[in-house]
Amino acid sequence: MPPPVLTGLRAEAVVAGYDPRRPVLDRVDLTVPPGRTVGLAGPSGSGKSTLARVLGLLHAPFSGTVHLDGEPVTGYRHRTPHAQRVRIGVLFQQPRLSVDPRLTLRAAITEPLLATRAPRQAERVAELADLVMLTPDLLSRRAHEVSDGQLQRACLARTLALSPDYLVCDEMTTMLDASTTAALVGLIRDYQGRTGAGVLAISHDAVLLRRWADDTVHLTPDGVLA
Numbered sequence: 001m002p003p004p005v006l007t008g009l010r011a012e013a014v015v016a017g018y019d020p021r022r023p024v025l026d027r028v029d030l031t032v033p034p035g036r037t038v039g040l041a042g043p044s045g046s047g048k049s050t051l052a053r054v055l056g057l058l059h060a061p062f063s064g065t066v067h068l069d070g071e072p073v074t075g076y077r078h079r080t081p082h083a084q085r086v087r088i089g090v091l092f093q094q095p096r097l098s099v100d101p102r103l104t105l106r107a108a109i110t111e112p113l114l115a116t117r118a119p120r121q122a123e124r125v126a127e128l129a130d131l132v133m134l135t136p137d138l139l140s141r142r143a144h145e146v147s148d149g150q151l152q153r154a155c156l157a158r159t160l161a162l163s164p165d166y167l168v169c170d171e172m173t174t175m176l177d178a179s180t181t182a183a184l185v186g187l188i189r190d191y192q193g194r195t196g197a198g199v200l201a202i203s204h205d206a207v208l209l210r211r212w213a214d215d216t217v218h219l220t221p222d223g224v225l226a
C-alpha cells in the first residue's frame, strides 16, 4: 500500500539562513494543517521571519524540503512552479514595503489578478474590497494617502485575491492598534472558515497567539523548534 499523503504546508528538516556556515534554522520540522492556525513564537533573531520566507516559498533552504499537501516544492521565488506559488499567500509586517507607492489600492489589489489573467477582475476587486471593508474612496487613493491599517487591509485583499490554501502571516499586525488587529484576525478567521485554509501566525505577542492560534510552537535562539 502507498504511504498516506501528509496534507498541510510542511517544513521537513529545513536548514536555512543567509550563510551556509552559520544557518539560522537548524533542521526545523513544522506542519500547518489545512483548516488550522499554527502560532510561531520565539525571541527576536531566532529565525521566525526566515521560516516564514521559506514556507512562503520566497527563500530557498540550504537543505530540507517544503511539502505542499504531500508534493515537494521544487523551486523558490521565481523558480516556484506557478501551481504551487498561487496556493500560498504571505502577509508581512510592513505593508508599505510590499506595495508600490505609485499604485492606488485598487491597482495593488488587482496585481495578482492581472498577473494570472483572471476573469472578471473589476468585480473580483470590488468583492475583495468589500470583504476587507475598504470603501471605493479608499480604493482610489495611493499607499501614502492611507493609514497603515487601511494599507494592510489592501494587502490582505491582494493576498486573498487568488484564494490561497495557506496563509503565512509574519507579524502582520505589529504596526497596528488593537482594534485593527482584531478586525484583521477576524477577517482571516472568516476566510479560513469558508475555505478551510491553513494559517501560520507569527507574532512575538503571546496574548495574541493564545487568542488566535490553535497550537503555538516556539523557535529557540538556536533556530530549533521546541
Ligand SMILES: Nc1ncnc2c1ncn2[C@@H]1O[C@H](COP(=O)(O)OP(=O)(O)OP(=O)(O)O)[C@@H](O)[C@H]1O
Pocket (backbone or CB within 6 Å): 018, 024, 042, 043, 044, 045, 046, 047, 048, 049, 050, 051, 204
Ligand atoms: N537578509 C539577511 N541577510 C543576512 N542575515 C539576515 C538577513 N535577514 C535576517 N538575517 C539574520 O538572520 C537571523 C534571523 O532573523 P529573522 O528575521 O528570521 O529573525 P526573527 O525571529 O524574525 O526576528 P524578529 O522577531 O526580530 O523579527 C538574525 O540573526 C538576522 O540578523
